[in-house]
Amino acid sequence: MPDTALSRPEASAAVHHLGWSLILTTLRTVVSVRNVHDALTVASIATEAAGPDAGAHLSVDLRAHRVELALQTAGRAVVTARDAQIAAAVTAALTAAGFTTGSGGAPRVTQLLEIAIDTMDAAAIRPFWKAVLGYVDEGGTTDPGGGLADPTGQGPTFWFQHMDEPREQRNRIHFDISVPHDEAERRIRSALAAGGTLVSDKAAPAFWILADAQGNEICVCTWQGRD
Template sequence: MDESTNGSGWMSPGAFHRAPDVSDWRVTGTGPQAVFTATSLAHAAELVAPIVAAAERLELLPDIDLRPEGIVVRVPYRDAAGIPAAAADFAAAVSRAAAERGLTPDPSRAQSIGIYVAEHSRADVRPFFIAALGYEPLGDTDAADPLRCGPQLAFNPITGDSPSRGRTHFDVFVPADQAEARVDAALAAGGRLADDSHAPAWWSLASPDNHGVDIAAWTDTFD
């Protein structure tokens, strides 16, 4: 990976986190994101113009989710190459602007949700889900909401049902420093640990009625 933080090129999550002034940000399954809390909708909206200015200067296309509670800023993955190298400079600029406006970073609230749709090896269910949900193909095996509002879908073949697990489960991508707390909370709420052999990259949990949820932290640390 190109670890530069200026100009063209791509970087890994590890390289992104080694860049200066990005401590407010975490990398989830859809790319780098930051959450800044606010006192009102108008307060949160003060960050929109600086975000747009930084995006235009660095030629990035971020997503902005504006709410009365705060603002979520994302640099979404738009292809499989990785995180745009300019994302680190963008993240630093947004964090500076947020601090100047009294918006408080809350990295613990960064997350993205995906749905892992398992299919038998002779089935191809992706066209059905794309049509039913109004999604678009993403790569060779996934699908995504064209406005990036809904969860991404991943389609992977299986040869049979896994014991004690549903065939479809949620992937919850959280910051690496929040993953174990999220796992503990889910277990305390009645969940069951199905598999921790891949921890701390991810933990596989099951609800009391055996619906699967993977708590994943690897997207925040991958190099």
């Protein structure tokens, strides 16, 4: 059924060979273009290929030299069989027009950045972050400790990681960078070569914790190891 939610392995397997990646709860791909005119063409082709329900699934981020496409079923925050169908249709239409879905030729692969705040009481600080960022409740959540999202879709999501006791010796804010599962190890090697350290790989391949030379932390995340 088109509205059937796919598991993470199912979603990744359905589109990976098409140049799409599962990042968090979205299917994403990037299309390299030469100019804004080509970018507009890619956006038009993708929208047409997505069909009459494109608005309930497809998001387009258009830049002068790249177009990023994302698919997720609106209102459910999940990837469904329909999203995978649209990915296949979009890739076929773009390929026929001479464009390629995937990171080939792009400065980097598709990815998503999140910012996590460690707290013992998310409800006490969440209203501040919501107000100062101009964000909204992620996915319409009513959870007082739930995530916050940029209503324009431009900024990173903020979420709150519960702590049972204060940990003054560690950072209170860290970054999560979610990348395609076949990009994670290359990204980690690059970060380590640039002076970083591996803090923990106990949760790999769901995430690895890295730190810079001063102890500031970031998690490199994939969809794997979460089901």
